[in-house]
Amino acid sequence: MKVLLTGCAGFIGSHTCEKLLSKGFSVIGIDNFSTFYDRSIKEKNIDVFRNHPNFSFKELDIRDFNSLKENLLEEVDILVHLAAKAGVRPSILNPSDYIDVNIKGTQNLLQWMLDHNCKKLFFASSSSVYGNNKNGEAVKEGDFDLQPISPYAFTKHSGELMNYTYHHLYDFDIINARFFTVYGPRQRPDLAIHKFVDLISRNQPIHMYGDGNSARDYTFIEDTVNGIVGGVDYLLNNENVIETLNLGNQTPVPLITLIKTIYAQLGKKENIIQEGLQDGDVNLTFANIEKAQKLLGYNPAVKLEDGIARFVEWYRQKDNN
Numbered sequence: 001m002k003v004l005l006t007g008c009a010g011f012i013g014s015h016t017c018e019k020l021l022s023k024g025f026s027v028i029g030i031d032n033f034s035t036f037y038d039r040s041i042k043e044k045n046i047d048v049f050r051n052h053p054n055f056s057f058k059e060l061d062i063r064d065f066n067s068l069k070e071n072l073l074e075e076v077d078i079l080v081h082l083a084a085k086a087g088v089r090p091s092i093l094n095p096s097d098y099i100d101v102n103i104k105g106t107q108n109l110l111q112w113m114l115d116h117n118c119k120k121l122f123f124a125s126s127s128s129v130y131g132n133n134k135n136g137e138a139v140k141e142g143d144f145d146l147q148p149i150s151p152y153a154f155t156k157h158s159g160e161l162m163n164y165t166y167h168h169l170y171d172f173d174i175i176n177a178r179f180f181t182v183y184g185p186r187q188r189p190d191l192a193i194h195k196f197v198d199l200i201s202r203n204q205p206i207h208m209y210g211d212g213n214s215a216r217d218y219t220f221i222e223d224t225v226n227g228i229v230g231g232v233d234y235l236l237n238n239e240n241v242i243e244t245l246n247l248g249n250q251t252p253v254p255l256i257t258l259i260k261t262i263y264a265q266l267g268k269k270e271n272i273i274q275e276g277l278q279d280g281d282v283n284l285t286f287a288n289i290e291k292a293q294k295l296l297g298y299n300p301a302v303k304l305e306d307g308i309a310r311f312v313e314w315y316r317q318k319d320n321n
């Protein structure tokens with residue numbers, strides 16, 4: 001089976017690519033090495049599988065439909081669309097970039113699928129589409145009206161809506177997977193765990209936004225990737241699919257607990273500067289994962305302490321490889 005994977009040089013994309021190759025899939029990976037963070041980090045991510053016989057890479061920008069049309073001529077069985085401009089806070093400063101990549105880029109790919117008779121799509125959405133959690137309970141996919149509070153979040157929700165339209169009009173089979181704060185080796189450098197480990201390791205103070213009670217349903221990369229590959233298998237073996245699924249860990253962890261866990265694992269003395277809450281940040285993410293468990297056999301297994309230990313180990317080794 002052949003997969004077209006967008007964003008293959010990124011954090012989640014590179015792990016997904018490795019896993020798909022290990023399971024015998026052929027993968028065509030595309031990425032434009034967006035400047036959101038350093039190209040050399042992404043080059044290193046794809047070095048892990050660059051020479052795999054079932055992998056080929058094309059440096060392409062999903063915003064450019066003509067270039068997709070001219071350079072992606074192969075037939076594929078499924079598109080796994082992970083490329084995006086990520087990050088909540090920067091999306092407030094520059095919403096139009098997010099609209100270009102996450103909405104226009106996604107629509108280009110849907111159109112490319114139509115032209116190439118590819119009718120299966122796994123789409124990376126985000127827990128941020130839910131907005132603030134009002135009752136402190138785990139959210140189910142269809143629980144309530146979505147109230148995204150950042151441009152990033154509304155672009156992800158727009159992607160889900162466009163996907164529904166292509167399902168309705170052209171019988172595409174689609175999973176919209178809402179990821180919940182994914183972490184682990186190769187995590188993006190702009191994300192909290194990576195930033196904290198980096199600063200604390202260098203004996204620098206860290207900035208904590210809010211009083212430490214905001215909480216995230218941190219999900220270890222291996223668990224998220226198992227959900228993605230489970231979703232790919234499900235799509236390839238089923239017809240008439242349009243599903244939205246939470247791929248979280250159903251265990252929200254307060255920010256202050258996360259910070260203390262990292263300090264303890266690094267064996268450093270706490271040095272925390274408290275700041276006000278930031279616009280766009282939600283109070284709590286908390287996934288109800290029953291639907292993904294039932295449909296995909298999704299079963300996240302990595303506890304935060306273990307996942308942080310594995311991140312720290314990777315962080316310590318990364319510059320020696």
Ligand SMILES: NC(=O)c1ccc[n+]([C@@H]2O[C@H](COP(=O)([O-])OP(=O)(O)OC[C@H]3O[C@@H](n4cnc5c(N)ncnc54)[C@H](O)[C@@H]3O)[C@@H](O)[C@H]2O)c1
Nearest residue numbers: 007009010011012032033034061062083084126179181182
């Ligand atoms: N990391 C998380 O916690 C998290 C949470 C929710 C959703 N997501 C979603 O998961 C996906 C992967 O996130 P990630 O954390 O691996 O981010 P990432 O930035 O590491 O990966 C995204 C990749 O997409 C590529 N890309 C960006 N714009 C592109 C374009 N115009 N054309 C082609 N490639 C482009 C980037 O170069 C990058 O390699 C994204 O869709 C993101 O919105 C991530």
